[in-house]
Amino acid sequence: MQNIEKFIKGLPKAELHLHLEGSLEPEMMFELAARNNIKIPFKTPDEVRAAYKFSNLQEFLDIYYQGASVLVTEQDFYDLTFAYLTRMKADNCKHIEVFFDPQTHTDRGIGFDVVVGGISRALADGKAKYGITSRLIMCFLRHLPEDAAFKTLEQAKPYLDKIIGVGLDSGEVGHPPSKFARVFAAARELGLKIVAHAGEEGPPEYIYEALDLLHVDRIDHGNRCMEDNALVARIASAGLTLTVCPLSNLALCVVKDLKKHPLREMMAAGLKVTINSDDPAYFGGYLNQNYIETAQALDLSRDEIITCAKNSFLGSFLPDDEIAKHLSDIEVYCFS
Ligand code: ADE
């Protein structure tokens, strides 16, 4: 039997929970700061990495939004996105569904067209050069008011051919999904898919709101559903996918130890779990590293790892025929 690390590296997989701004490596941060003449409060990439010690989500977000300030031109957004695609090629990732936070940029005077232009040009090149397919999801920042989200949805309208769905991110506690019920209803009317971060730090009630008020197609994180058996049963019977991010959960102290991560119990409870990296430049590991460290910490079986990889395609927004092809590629890889 192959060792588990080698097995994971060769396994075809998709990533469904990745913030492009969270893939900004310190080296690129310095390069873009110099290119755009932007001051950052660090002298070296190592100094930046040393600052990445977080005890909760908000401590991370403060540094993360500051880091994003080096992204200015269309080429910056292209370079950021293409670097992530290159990294995903190395992880044998076949499909990505990535988030971006338009408000982080438009609030600094960067045009929506600049952001979406650079990202979508890189995604097209990722398909042409690496064969990696992709979908783009725009997130509303939940610490900002509802009217700011409506304004962002309006700005997105000329670009809806490039955006598959809307999501909800940033500081969760104190900003429940109910705050955004109306703007998500408007997004649904436009035919957009709906996802939301829920139950990362927030309570199970926020997951109920994501289901009942936002009508999510997928739940991002969702860990805290495990505190409510009825909620677990409901998510499982609805067949909703959860985009779980183990190394993120560890870095943000959602779990104290990877060995205590609920992923295995979530699977055992019938939940459709996927493994993802969230903000890999900040949390110390891209997609394969998340699979490998989680598999080692929880002693996942080969079958459990295969299930996570299959779920990553089953939970994607790809058409059925493409999903079927990826599932059959997994079968070929695992059993021939
Ligand atoms: N934005 C980037 N990463 C995030 C996370 N883990 N939770 C909420 N918002 C985020």
Ligand code: ZN
């Ligand atoms: Zn996230």
